[in-house]
Amino acid sequence: MNSSEMPATRPAAQPELMHAAPGEAKAKIRVLIADDHVTVREGLVAMIGRQPDMEVVAEAADGRAAVSAWLAHQPDVCLLDLRMPILDGVATIGEIRQLAPAARIIVLTTFDTDSDIANAIKAGARGYLLKDSQREELLDCIRRVNGGETCIPPALVAKLAAGISNEALTGRELDVLSLLARGKSNKEIGANLYISETTVKSHLRSIFTKLNVLSRTEAITVASRRGLVKI
Template structure:
């Protein structure tokens, strides 16, 4: 089944956040398209009913933000992220789902999701998540951060690692972190490897979420 959009929604509009939405439940999909489409700063450019179609439409439209269901036929949300990221490692993707198991959250974040939101979240939270991810930030609800941070290593971070982590949470690149702290990018990468090990995480996004839960940074 192909999802369709009205011409008014499908048209690109300057200065709006261009969004791809994917969900195999048509009623949910249409509801999301309607909610997002009413926002003055957002525009739904494509809608998909399975993961394979989501990847194809992402390649065609290159949206600013993709909102993907976790469980979809042909290709799930994590699989879709893994196919999209080789084309754009900075792709801004949000997983929207009814599932909040630790493994689901961790897999999505490790795959590269910038946000993870439950389908029963208030409309305002959904829209705020889209805007936050579009701005280059990470968006996880406090409840999901708690789940993700379970079982963290108790090895403390050094003062320098805390500095690096703080700048990382502010969206700074390795080069920018190095410039702010007067250290080389190689040293920054070394600190990040140590931080990832101590926090028991595999990605920058996951490190920020875990550090926030431990009170090391504020999102």
């Protein structure tokens, strides 16, 4: 969406206090929401606004606005989409973490390839959730990350571990795989890369072994799921 459709940031409200117990007062968890889809932001604002221990202090429609909003409002937790205009999620995490290494950021996205998860965690995300997660799962993740924990669902941890444990493809194998995903034949791959068909077949055997697949179609499917190629 065009970030001009709404202000990049929502003015911070005056901090409110909630009573955790008689004689005690606890500040609400201050949340920044960064997502380029206005309907997603509105839904999250409404959901978080209903929680007695949370409040949304700012919104951002792109990565650059998210960094500015973080600087202006210093939220406790940032909910961040992975794919955004101007500055993507991973780059946004990197910039925020350069400014504040202890920043608590949760990636909330539709993308779950092992490369997406790994890149976000390497950049410094403290949580990673998919947008189809249950409401209580998201709210629990916000509270846990605010408390200093890391929050990644077991299924995504398993996917990340599987990707890390597999032997990495070489640059040339990735070139071959990319052309394979575009529907090129062995002869066409060889012509594009200036290598023989025999060499192409050798690379394909290595690719199949590393991806633990038996066919070209399966190799493309697995590679796409891991974020190695786009189809």
